[in-house]
Amino acid sequence: xxxxLDRAGITGPDGPSHHGVLDIALCLKIPGLTIFAPSSAQExxxxxxTALGLTGPASxxxxxxxxxxxxxxxxxxxxxxxxVRRGSPGAPGSVCILAVGKMLEASEEAAGILAxxxxxxxxxxxxxxxxxxxxxxxxxGRHDLIVTVEDGVRSGGAxxxxxxxxxxxRETRISPPVLILGVPVAFIPHGTPELIxxxxxxxxxxIAAAVAKTLPRHDDLSE
Numbered sequence: 001x002x003x004x005l006d007r008a009g010i011t012g013p014d015g016p017s018h019h020g021v022l023d024i025a026l027c028l029k030i031p032g033l034t035i036f037a038p039s040s041a042q043e044x045x046x047x048x049x050t051a052l053g054l055t056g057p058a059s060x061x062x063x064x065x066x067x068x069x070x071x072x073x074x075x076x077x078x079x080x081x082x083x084v085r086r087g088s089p090g091a092p093g094s095v096c097i098l099a100v101g102k103m104l105e106a107s108e109e110a111a112g113i114l115a116x117x118x119x120x121x122x123x124x125x126x127x128x129x130x131x132x133x134x135x136x137x138x139x140x141g142r143h144d145l146i147v148t149v150e151d152g153v154r155s156g157g158a159x160x161x162x163x164x165x166x167x168x169x170r171e172t173r174i175s176p177p178v179l180i181l182g183v184p185v186a187f188i189p190h191g192t193p194e195l196i197x198x199x200x201x202x203x204x205x206x207i208a209a210a211v212a213k214t215l216p217r218h219d220d221l222s223e
Contacts, residue, residue, distance in 0.1 A: 001057045001058075002048070002051050002052070002057070002058050002059070002060060003027075003057070003058070003059040003060070004059075004060050005020065005023050005059055005060065005061040005062070006020075006062065006064070007020045007063065007064040008020040008023055008037075008061035008062055008063050008064075008101070008151070008152075009021060009061075009063045009064075009065075009101065009102060009151030009152065009193075010063075010151050010183070010188065010193045010196045010197055010200075011063070011064045011065075011193065012064065012065070012190065012191065012192055012193045012196070013190045013191065013192070014064075014190060015190050016187040016188060016189055016190055017187060018190075019183075019188050020061070020063075020064075020152075021151065021152045021153050021183045021188070022152070022153060023059070023061055023152065024037075024061070024100070024129060024150065024152040024153075024157045024158050025152060025153050025155065025156040025157045027059050027129075027130075028129070028130060028156065028157070028158075028161060029156075030057070032056045032057065033056070033057050033058065033059060033130065034051065034054055034056065034057070034058040034059070034079070034128065034130060034131065035058070035059050035061075035128065035129040035130045036050070036051060036058060036059065036060045036061070036127070036128055036129075037061055037100045037101035037126060037127065037128070037129055037158075038060070038061075038062055038101060038127070039068065039099070039101055039102060039103075039104040039105070039125050039127070040067065040068045040069060040070045040074065040075065041067035041068065041069050042069065042070055042072070042074075042075045043075055043076065043127070044060070044062060044067075046075055046076065046077065047060055047127075048060060050077075050078055050079065061101065062101075063101070063102050063151070063193075064193075065102065065193050068102070068104075068105060076125065076127045079127075079128045079131060079133070080127070080128075080133050080135070081098075081124050081125060081126050081127050081128065081132075081133035081135070081136035082124065082125040082127055083122070083123070083124055083125075083136075083139070084099075084104065084108060084123040084124060084125050085108065085111050085121060085122060085123035086122055087115075087119075087120035087121045087122040087143070088120040089120075089122065089139070089142035089143050090142070091120040092144065093119060093120070093144055093145075093215050094119075094120040094121075094122070094142075094143040094144045094145070095111075095114060095119055095120070095121045095122070095143060095144070095145050095146075095147060095211055095215070096121075096122040096123075096124070096139065096140040096142075096143040096145070096146050096147070097110065097111060097121065097122070097123045097124070097147045097148075097149060097207070097211075098124050098126050098136065098140060098146065098147070098148045098149070098162055099123060099124065099125055099126060099149045100126045100129060100148070100149065100150040100151070100152070100158045101126075101150070101151065102151060103149040103150055103151055103202065104123075104125050106149065106197070106202060106203050106204045106206075106207060107123055107149050107204075107207060108123055108204075109203070109204025109205075109207075109208075110204045110205070110206075110207035110208040110211065111123050112204075113204060113205065113208040114208050114211060114212070117212070119211075119215075122139065122140075122143060124136050124139070124140070126158065126162075129158045129161065130161065132161065132162065132165050137162070137165045137166060137169070138169070140162075140166065140176075141166055141169040141175055141176060143176055144176055144215070145176055145177060145179060145211065145214060145215055146162070146166060146176055146177070146178045146179070147178075147179045147181060147207070147210070147211055147214075148162050148163070148178065148179070148180050148181065148182075149181045149182070149202065149207055150181070150182045150183075151182070151183060151197070151202060152182055152183060153182060153183050153184070153185050154180050154181070154182035154183065154184065154185075155185050157180075157182055158182075159178070159180030159181070159182055160180065162178065162180075163178040163180060166178055177214075179210060179211070179214050181201065181202060181207060181210055182202075183200060183202075184200075188200075
C-alpha cells in the first residue's frame, strides 16, 4: 500500500488549517512505514517505482508549489540519501545540512551563503525519512554541527528522528549537536509559500542565519 500525500508542507493561500505540515510526524508513528520525500519532479517517479517494490507500506509526499526539475545526475536511487555538496568534515566549524524534500533548494542556497563566509558545508538530500541512510548519518556525525531542515512540524518530525540516530553514534564517537529547523506546532496564517517560509526562517538566508547563530555557541563549548 502506498499513501500518496499531495499538498505536503506549506501550501500557501489555502488557509491556516490547510498546510500539510503534520504528515511526517504522524507517519513516523506507524511501524514499518517507509517515508519518501522527493526534492524534484524526477524523484517522484523514481521513488514510486521503489515503493512499489517494497514488501511493506510506504508514503510519498510532494508539495503544492511548482516542482523543481533537475538533470539525471541529480536524482537518487533506492532507499539511499544523496550527497549534494561535499565540505570538509574535519575543518573547524564544519556544517552538515540534511534537507528533507523541497527544502533541498533552500538548503543549497544557505550552503552557498555560508561557504562565502568561509564555512565548510556538506549538504545531503535525505530522500527517505525512514529508514534513514546510515551512510548519511555517519557522514553527518563527522561534522561540528548537523542541521536538519523540513517543511513539517519540528516536534516529532524528521529532525527528531535524525537527532536520535545521531545520538546513537555516541557508542563509537562523540556526536555533534543537531539544530532542528522546521515548522512550529501552530496554525500558520496563509500567504504565499515563499513569504511564509521566509518568516519561519526556512529560506536560504534564514537557514544560513540560524547556522551562524548556533556555530559560535558550539565553538565556545568546544574550547
